[in-house]
Amino acid sequence: MQIAAIIVAGGKGLRMGADTRKQYLKLDGVPILVRTLDAFLSCPKIHRIVLAAPADDFPFIRSELLSLLPGGDRVVLAAGGAERQESVYSGLKALGTDFKGLVAVHDGVRPFVSEEEILKVCEAASGCGAAILAVPAFETLKRVSTDGAIAGTLSRDGLWMAQTPQVFDAGLLCRAHDEARALGVLGTDDASLVERLGHPVEVVAGSRCNIKITTPDDLDLASLFLPRFPLSAENPAG
Numbered sequence: 001m002q003i004a005a006i007i008v009a010g011g012k013g014l015r016m017g018a019d020t021r022k023q024y025l026k027l028d029g030v031p032i033l034v035r036t037l038d039a040f041l042s043c044p045k046i047h048r049i050v051l052a053a054p055a056d057d058f059p060f061i062r063s064e065l066l067s068l069l070p071g072g073d074r075v076v077l078a079a080g081g082a083e084r085q086e087s088v089y090s091g092l093k094a095l096g097t098d099f100k101g102l103v104a105v106h107d108g109v110r111p112f113v114s115e116e117e118i119l120k121v122c123e124a125a126s127g128c129g130a131a132i133l134a135v136p137a138f139e140t141l142k143r144v145s146t147d148g149a150i151a152g153t154l155s156r157d158g159l160w161m162a163q164t165p166q167v168f169d170a171g172l173l174c175r176a177h178d179e180a181r182a183l184g185v186l187g188t189d190d191a192s193l194v195e196r197l198g199h200p201v202e203v204v205a206g207s208r209c210n211i212k213i214t215t216p217d218d219l220d221l222a223s224l225f226l227p228r229f230p231l232s233a234e235n236p237a238g
């Protein structure tokens with residue numbers, strides 16, 4: 001079965017508070033987005049890659065990022081939208097409605113995804129049509145009221161934190177996005193749009209290394225993980 005990846009990198013990175021969009025910040029000299037794309041370009045099961053990114057950045061992405069990557073010319077660019085969901089939708093349109101395989105949606109700012117994780121979540125989705133990586137909640141969870149006081153302690157039983165890749169049958173993902181758009185539903189991930197259709201989504205245990213680089217602290221954490229995630233052997237920057 002054909003597998004396509006949609007990498008979303010259209011965000012502004014407001015919580016990072018950097019002058020540059022965080023997907024272009026460098027970790028040990030290599031842009032975060034290049035590290036993420038390298039993980040997918042070097043995975044033999046991924047046949048096509050669409051990158052949803054700010055349209056104004058396309059010249060920079062072509063000349064400064066894709067040019068660093070062996071196979072970077074395989075990456076098709078799609079214009080990112082105002083919300084993550086719109087960026088995924090734009091990626092789906094760029095992929096084309098005739099694509100019939102699996103689509104793996106991944107955040108451009110999750111560079112520490114392993115090939116093993118990509119393969120196992122794709123494998124799960126090839127069975128049931130929808131699967132995501134996630135990790136069990138690992139801290140005590142509090143509901144906090146607007147005055148800053150604890151309003152309750154939640155049971156951690158059965159609570160998981162969603163990661164990406166989130167992998168779906170292409171037709172199912174298109175239907176989930178079309179319906180959400182028609183109804184004005186905005187989800188923070190793709191699985192939530194598929195869940196609303198009543199379709200089961202399998203959860204595959206991921207790793208706590210697969211962080212979404214969101215705040216400046218995450219850059220410090222990322223530097224600790226770097227030695228465990230070298231660039232692929234084909235990548236001359238690696």
Ligand SMILES: Nc1ccn([C@@H]2O[C@H](COP(=O)(O)OP(=O)(O)OP(=O)(O)O)[C@@H](O)[C@H]2O)c(=O)n1
Nearest residue numbers: 008009010011012013014015082083084087108
């Ligand atoms: N309009 C958007 C918003 C987000 N994303 C992408 O979705 C992923 C996860 O989003 P997040 O980490 O929340 O990124 P930002 O939206 O950039 O961050 P912030 O909310 O702090 O502005 C990132 O790779 C981001 O680039 C996107 O493609 N298009």
Ligand SMILES: C[C@](O)(CO)[C@H](O)COP(=O)(O)O
Nearest residue numbers: 084107162163164188189212
């Ligand atoms: C898709 C996602 O990465 C799963 O954790 C996440 O929902 C994106 O989160 P955001 O911070 O709301 O953009």
